[in-house]
Amino acid sequence: METKQAAFFPSGVSLAATWDKSLIHRVGEALGEEAQSKQANVLLAPTACNHRSPLGGRNFESFSEDPYLSGKLAAAYVNGVQSKGVAATMKHFVANEQETGRFTVNEIIDERTLREIYLKPFEIAMRDAGPWAIMSSYNAVNGVSPLTESILGGC
Numbered sequence: 385m386e387t388k389q390a391a392f393f394p395s396g397v398s399l400a401a402t403w404d405k406s407l408i409h410r411v412g413e414a415l416g417e418e419a420q421s422k423q424a425n426v427l428l429a430p431t432a433c434n435h436r437s438p439l440g441g442r443n444f445e446s447f448s449e450d451p452y453l454s455g456k457l458a459a460a461y462v463n464g465v466q467s468k469g470v471a472a473t474m475k476h477f478v479a480n481e482q483e484t485g486r487f488t489v490n491e492i493i494d495e496r497t498l499r500e501i502y503l504k505p506f507e508i509a510m511r512d513a514g515p516w517a518i519m520s521s522y523n524a525v526n527g528v529s530p531l532t533e534s535i536l537g538g539c
Contacts, residue, residue, distance in 0.1 A: 391418050396431055400447035405460040412464020412472070419470045426471040426517060430461045432505035436481045451501050455508025462513035471516035474509055478502050480521035490524040498525070 391414060393399070399408055419427050431442070435449040447454040458474060465472040479491040479502045493502065509515060523529070 388422075390422075391415070395444040396429075396447045397435075397444050400453065400457055403453070405456060408457050409460040409464040412461040413467055414464075416465040416468025416470040419465075420468060424470065426473060427465050428473045428475065428519065429465075430458045430472065430509075431475050432458045432509060433476055433480050434501060434505070436501075442483065447505075451504035452508070455505035456512070458505055458509040459512035462509055462515045466513070466516060472513075473517040473519050474506060474515045475519035476521035477506060477518050478521060479525050480523060487522045490527060492526060 393411055393415065399411060402408075415427060415429075419425070429445075430447070431445040432454050433442075433446045434451055434454060435443045435446060447457045462472040462474070479493060479498070480486065481491070482489065506518070
């Protein structure tokens with residue numbers, strides 16, 4: 385069996401610890417090139433969820449607990465990936481902050497917190513980078529499920 389080599393980069397939280405947007409842009413470029421070398425057109429990253437609890441099983445994928453920093457770093461990552469003609473996928477929209485019950489939980493979040501904490505990284509990345517794809521989360525937010533809304537068209 386042929387062994388295929390692949391690049392390895394630090395996790396999102398490790399990259400974010402640098403606070404270096406140009407470094408993360410270069411990582412995005414390298415990942416775009418890596419995706420092309422594997423004939424992939426879409427990269428399922430970056431993860432822009434916030435670290436709201438230390439119990440989040442996938443916190444390491446995300447950049448930060450700070451929505452502004454996460455948004456700016458996600459934008460740099462997206463711009464790097466997409467500069468190579470590969471789609472970046474922002475995920476997981478929105479308030480995907482836990483693993484336990486993530487398919488059925490209904491996150492109750494007031495409007496101000498939703499806008500300032502949970503939506504802010506996506507807003508910044510959309511404005512500054514225009515990711516070509518967004519992956520929804522499974523959880524409902526204030527009784528509305530992004531998955532259900534996308535399937536049913538808001539019926």
